[in-house]
Amino acid sequence: MEGPLPRLGRSSGGRPRDEIDFHALWTALRRNQLIIVGCLVVAVAAAVLISFLTTPTYEAVALIQLDQTPSSDRDFLTERRSTGEVNTDMELIHSRTFAESVADSLGLQVLIEEPRRVARSDILAYVGPSHQEEKAAYELTRESGGRFAVKDQATDRRLGVFAPGERIRLGGITVALSPTAVRYDRIRLRVRNFDGTVQSLRSALSVARPRDPYLVEVRYQSSDPLLARDVPNAIAARFIAHRQSVQQSQARSMVSFLRLQIDTLSRQLASSENVLRTFREGRRVISPDVEASSQTKRLTDLQADRNVVEAERQALAKLLVNVRAAAATRQPGQSSPYRRLLAFPTLLRNQAASGFLSTLMTLENERATLLARRRPEDPDMQALTSRVSEIEEQLQSVAETYLEGLASQVASMDATLGEFGQELGRIPANEMQYTRLQRQPKLLQEMYTLLQTRLKEAEITQAVDDPGARIIDVATTPDEPIKPRKGLNVALGALVGLMLGAATTFARAQLDRTIRTRDDVQLATGSPLLALIPHMPGSPELSGNGQQRALAAPLKGQQLLPYDPVAESYRTLRTNMLFTGASSDARTLVFTSPMPGDGKTTVSANTAVVLTQQGKRVILIDADMRRGRLNRLFSRPRAPGLSDVLNYATSLEEVRQRIELASGQGLDLVTTGTLPPNAAELLGSMRMHALLERLEREYDIIIFDTPPLNVVTDAAVLSSSADGVVLVVRAGVTVSDALGYAMEQLRSVSAPILGVVINDIDFKKDRSYYPGWYGREYEAQEQG
Numbered sequence: 142m143e144g145p146l147p148r149l150g151r152s153s154g155g156r157p158r159d160e161i162d163f164h165a166l167w168t169a170l171r172r173n174q175l176i177i178v179g180c181l182v183v184a185v186a187a188a189v190l191i192s193f194l195t196t197p198t199y200e201a202v203a204l205i206q207l208d209q210t211p212s213s214d215r216d217f218l219t220e221r222r223s224t225g226e227v228n229t230d231m232e233l234i235h236s237r238t239f240a241e242s243v244a245d246s247l248g249l250q251v252l253i254e255e256p257r258r259v260a261r262s263d264i265l266a267y268v269g270p271s272h273q274e275e276k277a278a279y280e281l282t283r284e285s286g287g288r289f290a291v292k293d294q295a296t297d298r299r300l301g302v303f304a305p306g307e308r309i310r311l312g313g314i315t316v317a318l319s320p321t322a323v324r325y326d327r328i329r330l331r332v333r334n335f336d337g338t339v340q341s342l343r344s345a346l347s348v349a350r351p352r353d354p355y356l357v358e359v360r361y362q363s364s365d366p367l368l369a370r371d372v373p374n375a376i377a378a379r380f381i382a383h384r385q386s387v388q389q390s391q392a393r394s395m396v397s398f399l400r401l402q403i404d405t406l407s408r409q410l411a412s413s414e415n416v417l418r419t420f421r422e423g424r425r426v427i428s429p430d431v432e433a434s435s436q437t438k439r440l441t442d443l444q445a446d447r448n449v450v451e452a453e454r455q456a457l458a459k460l461l462v463n464v465r466a467a468a469a470t471r472q473p474g475q476s477s478p479y480r481r482l483l484a485f486p487t488l489l490r491n492q493a494a495s496g497f498l499s500t501l502m503t504l505e506n507e508r509a510t511l512l513a514r515r516r517p518e519d520p521d522m523q524a525l526t527s528r529v530s531e532i533e534e535q536l537q538s539v540a541e542t543y544l545e546g547l548a549s550q551v552a553s554m555d556a557t558l559g560e561f562g563q564e565l566g567r568i569p570a571n572e573m574q575y576t577r578l579q580r581q582p583k584l585l586q587e588m589y590t591l592l593q594t595r596l597k598e599a600e601i602t603q604a605v606d607d608p609g610a611r612i613i614d615v616a617t618t619p620d621e622p623i624k625p626r627k628g629l630n631v632a633l634g635a636l637v638g639l640m641l642g643a644a645t646t647f648a649r650a651q652l653d654r655t656i657r658t659r660d661d662v663q664l665a666t667g668s669p670l671l672a673l674i675p676h677m678p679g680s681p682e683l684s685g686n687g688q689q690r691a692l693a694a695p696l697k698g699q700q701l702l703p704y705d706p707v708a709e710s711y712r713t714l715r716t717n718m719l720f721t722g723a724s725s726d727a728r729t730l731v732f733t734s735p736m737p738g739d740g741k742t743t744v745s746a747n748t749a750v751v752l753t754q755q756g757k758r759v760i761l762i763d764a765d766m767r768r769g770r771l772n773r774l775f776s777r778p779r780a781p782g783l784s785d786v787l788n789y790a791t792s793l794e795e796v797r798q799r800i801e802l803a804s805g806q807g808l809d810l811v812t813t814g815t816l817p818p819n820a821a822e823l824l825g826s827m828r829m830h831a832l833l834e835r836l837e838r839e840y841d842i843i844i845f846d847t848p849p850l851n852v853v854t855d856a857a858v859l860s861s862s863a864d865g866v867v868l869v870v871r872a873g874v875t876v877s878d879a880l881g882y883a884m885e886q887l888r889s890v891s892a893p894i895l896g897v898v899i900n901d902i903d904f905k906k907d908r909s910y911y912p913g914w915y916g917r918e919y920e921a922q923e924q925g
Contacts, residue, residue, distance in 0.1 A: 170646055177642030181635060188634025189627075196258065197622035199366040203359045203373035204614040205234075205380065227350070230610075231357055234380050235348045240339045243375045245270035247368070250338045251314060254278075255329035261365045264322050267308065269315035272335045277312050281328040289318060289328070342372065356613070366619050373616040384610050387503075390510075392599050394502050399596040406592060410585040417578040440558075441576045447554035448577060449584070454547035461540055468533065494539045501532045654877050656870045662897045665877040666884045671867065671896035672714035674744060675706050676903040711751040714744075718865065718895055719752075727865035727895065728837060731764075733847045733856035734869040735876075735883035740900035741869040742770045745846040748867075753808040757841040760797070760809040764845040764859055766820035769813035771846055775800055782814025786832065787823040790815075793832065809840075820848075825858040833862060850883040860892035867895050872902040 170177065207227055233239070244250065248268020253261060278294040284302065291300040291309060303309045305318040314332055322328060333341070347360045361372040467478035508525040515522055656662060659670040718727065732745035742765070749761040762783055763769035772779045777798050785791045796814065801807045817823060836843045845863070847856035860866045866887055870880055880897070887894055 170643065173642070173646040173649070176645055177639065180642035180645065181638035184634040184638025184641065185631055186634075188630040188637075192625045192627040192630045195625040196364045198362050198364055198624040199369040199619040199621075200360055200362045200623045201366075201369040201373055201616035201619050202614070203377040203612060203616040205357045205359065205377055205610060206613045207355045207357060207610050227355060227357070230380075231348045231350070233383070234357065234359060234376060235343065235346060237339060237343065239376055239379050239383075240342045240346070241335075242379055243372060244335070244338050244342055245272075246375060247371055248314075248316070249342060249368075249372075250333050250335060251316060252331045252333065253328070254331050255327060256325050258364070259325075260367055262319060262367055264319055264325070264328060265316055266306065266319040267315075267317035269308075271313045271315070275312070276334055277314075277332040279311055279330045279332075281318070281322075281330070283323060283326050283328075287323045289322070294329075346372070346376065359616075361616075362623070366622075370616045370618045377612050377615070381610055381612065387507075390506050391499075391503050394506055395499075395599040396596065398502070399592055399599060403589065403592045403596060406585055406589045410582060410589055413578070413581040413585055417575075417582060420574060420578050441573050443554060443557060444573065445577045445580050447551060447558060449580065450547055450550045450554065454544060454551060457540065457544050457547065461537070461544065464537075494536065494543075497532050497536045497539065501529065501536065504529050504532060655873050656875045656877055656880055656899060657872050658899075661877060662870075662880075662899065665880040666868070666894075666897060668868070668884070668894050669717075669896040670899065671717045672710050672898050673902055674710045674714075674740070674898060674900040676872075676901045707747075708751070711747045714748060714898060715751045715755065718748075718867070727893070728841065729833060729843045729845070729863045729865070730895075731845045731847055731856060731860050731863040731866045731892075732869060733860070733866065733883075734849050734871075735851045735879040737849050737852060739849070739869050739871040739875055741849075742774065742846050744867075744869045744898055744900055745844050746771060746774055749808050749842075749844050750802065752842050752844075753802060753806050754804060756806070758839070759842045759844065760811065760836060760840045761800075761844045762811040762846070763813045764824060764855065765848045766813045766817055766823065766855070767848055767853065768816075769846065771810060772812040775810055777810065777812060779812050779816075780814045782812035784814035784817045784820070784823060786811075786814070787826060787828050788817065789828070793835070821853065821855050821858050824855050829859075830862065850886050851879055854886075857886050857890050857892070860887055861890045864893060865895040866892045868897045869900050870897060872899050874901070 207230060248265070248270065250271060251265065251268050253259065253264050256264075279300075280292045280294055281289040282292070283289055286304075288302050288304045290302050291311070292298065293300060300311070301309075303318070305320045305322050308315050308317045311330070312332065316330070318328075342361075345362045347358075349358050349360070350356060351358050359373040359376050361369055361376075363369040363372065464478045504525055508522065508529065511519075511522055511525065517523075517526075656665065662668065662670050718730070730748075732741050732748070734741040742763075746761060749759050753759045761771065763771040764783060766784050769779070771777075772782075775798075781791045781796045783796065786793055786796055793811075796811050798810045798812070799807050800810050823829065833843070845859055847859055850856045850868075856866075868880070868883060868887075884894070
């Protein structure tokens with residue numbers, strides 16, 4: 142640390158405190174570069190350490206494509222896929238069922254704790270599936286011959302010795318060591334419970350749509366790069382296999398149903414053809430088209446259509462009654478009676494009914510599959526049952542709507558037939574019967590051909606793979622981990638270090654309330670700055686603070702150097718006191734300070750020296766009758782002194798001591814004398830006033846060194862009788878609040894305040910506070 146900080150609230154140019162001083166900010170950062178560099182080094186070192194201690198995490202991605210629109214040859218089984226269905230597929234990929242299957246197949250319950258950062262395949266060649274719920278830990282120690290002794294860490298029981306390749310039964314888990322495991326002396330395995338394993342897998346697995354809404358990314362993160370590759374590939378494979386299984390199950394159900402319907406229609410077609418042949422042979426009907434007129438044919442067609450529609454209406458009404466009755470008495474687990482609607486041929490031509498029936502079969506197959514593993518009250522079972530009920534209601538609504546349409550057609554045809562009643566009476570009964578009997582085989586033949594076509598389509602769907610989902614990109618073994626990102630960590634560490642260093646710098650700057658600059662003096666006192674006194678190392682044999690040691694040598698008879706910055710600072714103080722404004726007539730000067738250790742004794746002594754060098758008659762009086770130090774600075778006895786004069790114990794002539802300077806000039810010194818118990822009373826006594834009047838007649842300048850203002854009232858008492866008061870503060874030590882309080886005490890006694898001296902300034906460290914001070918550089922040039 143190079144030294145104290147400049148405060149950021151006010152610059153040397155008098156900038157208001159509510160404005161940002163960027164020069165002060167830069168100065169604070171520059172002066173505390175060691176703190177900032179230290180924070181930077183610590184933060185970067187911490188980031189590097191964390192990066193190296195953090196277990197690397199690898200990530201692999203498998204990409205699955207889901208077709209938006211199924212192929213045209215499967216439209217009767219599969220509707221257009223919506224984005225909602227894609228979301229359902231994504232939830233299925235992330236489902237617990239798939240996670241359990243993959244955890245079983247890859248043996249994810251077993252973790253390798255030691256050695257660390259080793260590929261799983263280097264240690265384990267086989268891990269059997271298990272649903273073990275209890276946690277366990279095992280230690281394998283290599284023995285001679287490349288075999289491993291296995292110990293249960295929980296019970297400390299030895300389980301046996303096994304060679305790589307041999308299967309080891311560890312509780313509910315079966316494992317086999319890889320041949321490369323012999324490279325390690327000790328192996329520690331931990332077995333997690335199955336639920337925890339599945340939860341961990343699902344938390345590390347993410348399923349998302351990257352760009353295209355029909356592309357799905359399966360990502361997995363693991364500390365083992367091989368597991369990071371194997372898990373998403375296994376998940377994708379399970380998803381494709383599941384879709385294939387569902388498709389084939391639906392196709393098998395459809396094939397079985399269509400074959401049953403084809404057999405039924407085949408028998409009905411054969412029966413209707415036999416009836417027609419019997420009628421033609423019995424009535425000898427050859428060609429009704431030639432025998433009947435066009436009117437007869439029209440009326441016959443209309444009657445036949447009416448009969449077909451009526452028969453269809455009656456059949457559908459009866460079928461709906463049977464379906465409702467069966468639905469009301471259906472037992473749990475039985476197939477839906479609404480499947481019987483597929484037996485009604487005309488409903489197959491209805492696209493909505495066909496779609497609902499297909500969906501109903503799919504849901505019932507899923508419910509039957511799920512019922513084999515779960516109970517009816519399971520939430521998933523209830524959800525499927527609810528969905529089946531919704532499809533049944535929709536089927537019933539479609540059938541009822543279709544039935545109402547048939548009834549309307551019958552009513553319309555009846556009205557038309559009524560108009561042609563007379564014409565119908567003239568149509569031969571044989572021709573009408575022949576036409577009616579001929580129409581039934583045609584209708585059955587059309588339905589038979591339709592069902593045969595659908596049967597072939599279902600058989601093709603059953604035989605081929607599902608084209609609606611396929612793996613576009615398989616996951617590959619990652620070469621580099623995604624975490625930790627060492628470069629980013631170091632950069633963030635550097636940024637945090639710089640921010641922490643800057644924050645520390647600014648905090649120290651804002652918390653520093655000591656006096657350092659002219660602006661600080663102005664803000665605290667409103668008085669002018671008289672001088673800036675530099676710091677100088679002192680003689681080690683003298684006690685006291687650093688300022689006293691620094692300036693003791695010149696006061697012991699050595700002449701101040703002509704261009705010494707310290708001497709020049711005191712000459713500046715002399716000039717500002719004697720030749721600036723109202724202070725030019727000041728003869729009696731009081732030097733004091735807010736607190737002890739501010740350097741008032743040193744400043745007052747050296748001021749007396751420079752005034753003497755100017756040819757002034759100067760007397761220096763140590764009025765600090767509590768702990769005065771002028772006698773030590775000048776190596777003179779303390780008593781007799783001022784207290785003895787004020788107590789009428791001696792005269793001024795007896796206590797006055799002559800200090801000769803090397804220049805041949807001299808000043809008079811009066812020490813404290815015997816330390817009295819009533820110093821303040823003596824300084825305010827009539828005897829003191831009389832002494833001052835005498836001294837003013839005999840000397841040009843009278844300098845009093847007094848105690849600190851904020852400690853005792855001696856200085857305030859004496860200041861009321863002086864011509865001027867000089868406050869001495871120590872740079873970086875005196876607090877602005879203490880200086881302000883001292884000024885309040887002086888103003889309360891109407892003391893004539895000349896100004897403030899900032900003492901003990903280390904310009905080498907604090908040059909940024911005093912950008913206009915060049916004394917040391919000027920002195921070096923003169924001597925050169």
